[in-house]
Amino acid sequence: MALFSAVAGHAATVRAYVQPATARPNQVINYVITVQDGQAQSLPNLRFPLQIQQQSGVSSSQQIQIVNGRQSVSLQLSWGIVASEPGEFVIPTQTLVVDGQNLTTNEVKLTVENGGGDFRQDAGDDPNKPILQIELGKKEIYQGEVVPVNVSLYMPRVVQLRRLGLIEMEKSDFAIARFPQTNEQSSTIIDGVGYYVLTFRSTLSSLRTGDLKVGPANLELLVEVPMEGQQQRGNFPPGFGQNFPPGFFPGMSEPRKLEVKSQQVTLKVLPLPAEGKPANFSGAVGEFQMTASASPTDLTVGDPISAEIAVAGAGNFDALTTPSLVSNGGWKLYPAKRYVIEGPMDQNQTPTLERKIGYTQVLVPEAVHPVLPAFELNYFSPSQKQYVVLRTEPIPLNMKPAPATAGVESAGAGTATTVTDVQAPPPVADPQADITDILVRPPDRSNWLAPTSVLLLHSRAFWSLQAVPVSLLVLACLLAVARRRRAEALAGNAGSLRLAWEEFEAASNRSGTSDKEFLREAAQFIQQVNGSQRATGPVQAILDRYEATNFTASNTPSLEPAARREIHSTLAALMRQTLAKLSVIALAFVLSASVLQGAEAPKAVAASPDDVYRDAVTELDKGNFSRAQYLAESLTKKTPPQLSAELFQVIGHARYRQGDMGRAALWYQRAQLLDGRNPELKQNLRHIFERTRYLTFGESSPLRLASLWLTTNEWLILAAAGAWLFLLALTWRVFRSSPWAVVVCVVSIMVALPAGAFAALRPLGPERVKDISVVTLPDVNSYTSATVTSGSVIALPPGTQVRTLEKRGAWFYVEIPSSPENLRGWVESGSITPLWAWDASLVP
Template identity: 30%
Template sequence: MARHAVRLLAFVLLLAPAAGAEVTVRATVDPAQVRVGESAAFAVEVDGAQNAPVPEIPPVDGLTVRYVGPETQVSIVNGHVTQSVTYRFSVVAARPGAFTIGPVGVAVSGARYEGAAVTLNAVAAGAPRPGQATAAGGDQLRLVLSPAKTEVYLHEQVPVSLKLYVGNVRVTDLQYPTISGDGVAIEKLPEQPQQQSERTAQGVFQVVDFETTLTPLRSGMLTVGPASMHLGVLVRTRRDGFFGGFFGDTQRPMELHSEPFTLTVLPLPEAGRPADFAGAVGRFELDVKAAPLALGVGDPVTVTSTVRGIGNLESVTPPAIAGSDVLRVYPVQPSGQPTGGERAFEQVVIPQHAGTVSLPETRFSYFDPEARAYRTVSHPPIALAVREAAQPQGAPRILGATVRRPPAEQVGRDLVFIKDAPGTLVPIGARRYRSALFWGFQALPLAAWLVAASIDRRRRRLTGDVRYARFTRAGRAARQAIAGARQKLRAGDHAAFYDALARAVGDYLAAKLDLPPGGVTADTVGDRLRQHGLAPGVVRDLEEFFATCEHARFAPTTDASADMEHTLERAAGIVRALERARRLARAVVAACLIVAVGTRVWAAPAAESANTIFFRANTLYAEEHYAEAAAQYEQLLAVGLESGNLYFNLGNAYFKAGDVGHAMLN
């Protein structure tokens, strides 16, 4: 007990000088000069105390200060104890200039201590640091934003490249970059940018390239950028501890900014502007198809217009066929989203008279910024062979519908109009639980459990069932024994080689046929194998192999190296063939089961589009064939599509047909 008291007293005496040590405060900033948007490490070191509170940094206009955390140090040299705590901050300048931070004060044991102020110089983004080349390429870490060209036309799509150059520095925690700009629409940056190496006069850089496009929305001088990107830079620093100094990595947060660029946006010229120009800018082609080309009066024709080319396809206004006494037309509907540089549109038209009806020429006008002129592409008229309408057949009977048409209503009383367009047709009940993929994922835990149970069962059988373990491990044991025989061959021990080789194949067959060890010999091999139903060719080959081994063991020759190599390969081939035959049988059975279970026959859907069916139903409704119209609307539901407009029209068709119950359901 006295010994522990002496040790405690000695430790207190060691710490006693620290209690009366002088407290000093020192502020530092590293580096002393940064670019706008980059961060500097600001530290407040308090020597002589460890319990000092976090100092409050006086606010500085144009600076953002963020507390990072403390770092405590204690050193004992010749019984002298030194204590200190360093509070670290991250400082980011929002504008160029010289910023004075401090003086910073710290309260310790009722007394206040202050450190001298420090100065941080901030230069414009892209400006060189002292001691570096004035060219931007002299930096080891930079962000470059550049367009394909700087003079463009209004609504012209312009490729833009944003490149991150990483030189002889280590970076981590890269954030997704952003590009600012007023008066432009910028496409989303790709999630998987291109990466490549680039050699410059300053060395080899790793380049991360984000490629996108922008579209100017107004004419004049537009400023795009700067682009910004947050990341961390790993800096090797030295830290002092109890046992001397050591090196470690410190992550310094940094925000990179690119230089902005200026676009000169020219207005579209008035001279030569076609009357049907709707604002498309780029280079385009037009393809028009119609189906069917032979039909009856009142049947719908689907006209598909496809616009291909380079430009902003999202804002393309499609060409439309105008209505007339000969053609009844419906609004143009987009067919999906733009893919592969093209976009398709559908319009349903209905011929009103029999004979040869011509769909008029389709025109599409755009402005070509490369040629600095307007262009018009067209598709020639499409001829339709329209026959007289066939006698109407009995419409499909709708349950609950009455054949009697409702009494005529007074003009102005029916104010309910059906929808002209189907709206957005989506799969009925698009729920996850209706998907086969969803149920496939539900089966994954069961499949994992079955695999684990199978592995555990096999492991238990290998440890508890000697016969099964011997059967399963026979192939590996035979290959190892044959490898041992090969070593004896290289050593020149011919008798031991043939003995080991005959034993390897004999033990393999005994394990596979559940015979006792040594149960397969040269004298008994034929009878044993025939009793277990092996093929005659296999039995004959094995008999010859054992006879060769017996002859070589008891009647050796002077130089039989070639024969020994042949016998060795023959033994390995026998084992491989028997193992392959066993695995092949299992694979064939498994493949048959998979084919038997997985074979399904899919019926090909009808080639008629959903828009065509919808507009045919609208035509029947307009002709007061309400029951037939309802049957057409139901056909869309039957193929698994629905929309609010579809249900609205279906309900009205049922109501007009006299089926109030189904009308209320829809």
């Protein structure tokens, strides 16, 4: 007679594990045996190491799941066990009877660490504070390897849990799958304190190598904590209430909102070895198995064959590529289709990362083949620490040659032959694109986005220029004349001084020059030199002699030749002194300008991002993808940020090579905003779309889509050029009759009108990125309310665009692109990233 039933019509399997996998001495943990799709007819005679004792009897629970139309029934048998001392122990296999057969479980490894050290460190002196702990499946992994990560919440039994938030964890160095709200519940006793344990399961893979820190994890809780003096009620012995659930004995309690934080765990991430790396290695890391089948196997040359390839195992399935045919000579292959056979099972029920995916490959034989060649897949095995090439078995075929298409029938000797109708050759189909990887061709230089770009559509000067071109042309001429005169006035002091000196010397050397005329020229020269300043000394004496001679009625003695020579010498010294001062001022101006330029030069060199960009491209070529990503993203975080389409593509390449499809699509879409005509960028986005089938917002009309060919400024400049050309051609036609003027007018109108229309239709940069975010994590879903336990709306593949409408805590209410009309739902804020994280006016 069956003790436990879990019948589902499939082969039964058993699996054992401990929860948690890492414990402390004298901590009660659970040893669990899971029976999948079978009837347990007897309990196993449990065997444990000497340091481990059974603490409680068996407890059972049953789970029923339906995955892809298949019903799966899981029976869990659980025992409480305790380890008396620290160390690493291996629990041996256990045998139990399932469906009349003896089935053996796997061995289970249990790690027991020294207790009491840091377990209650975060709780301090408060015995009622919950504790959060991170547990990793491995302490040393390879880059790209997927490992389980568990977060366990230890709730004291005297505390009643009212509401549970979402687990948040830092993801800068890791790709961490979203933690579900569902959890596995158990109980334990540590250091004499009873706890309920809620375990949340997820997976992580590293984005770079080195000794990295996992965590801390954060969780918000709303709990009911017993008030002081209410934990022990009545005359019960100490610890009696710990054997009962919270609320079993009524008492006074108070609500508390808590935020618990876990410890950090160090994880050593090793780089994948370069030795033995296959040329077509796609980055898959894990343990995989592959099988293949084909139908039909009896066929004629030219008949299509459908090959079904199944890949099962545990690892980063997103990095797997379509298995290739070992020898494809004489075969015509069509693009393979990928689908999911079995997704990841409930991680809170079975601690496994196993999945199973399938590929449908259509092949057409072009010659007779005895077998369908093997399919090949390569990956890196962490357990074997080497690259593995996986191959299927060749599939035997019974193939016949194609029938003759033409023949000549003879009626016999001496009779005429008749030629049968010649059958037309079958039509040849056009080759279909089969993009299996991204194009990596970064340019040597990056065209940096100007942080002070101005949209001509909002420029008054631009529209004024188009409204009054003739007036502005005249104004430009007047400004040029005024600028020339001002330049002469500023730069011509020395010239005016020399001109005044030449006039004075001409008067001195001219014979017959009267004293009045000589002194007047001398006074004009002094006025040119001093301006409004008052002269002193001998110069003032010359001015006094000039005023006495020209403006008084007294008879002044005439100037002797010696007096004239003295005046000439005095003014010559004044001339040399003034020219020296002007030279010093000019030299000081030149030196100050050169000093300013020299001071700015080092700043420009230090701020230049070209060297960093070239280093990022070099690291990308070497295969150091995490280093290339770090260098490139550091430029986007500068003040002001250094942005360009080329830089965004380098980051997208690095993200793709690390298996991060969501962020690769994000950076490619950002690059497309700046350079939508780049053919390599379009092809890479098409490749990611074929892999993930992400959703994007499209333009409402073909004309708006065509308007994106050029930027708004480029359309406006083109329209303005057409308008100016029309105006000049019309002016030419008015002053001079010429047929070419009419032709130019027609051409200019054909340029100006469409350009102006496209400039008006083209969406502005801020409108293109307003409230748009991109899904960057895998396995993201949208829900009908802000909780994962609500109904679902649609799955959101990595790279999907959404428009945020409302924020509520850790959730966003978003609009989702769909056909025939957009959908709406709730998504977790940690799963999406804004499409544009900088000043929206920079978007062209």
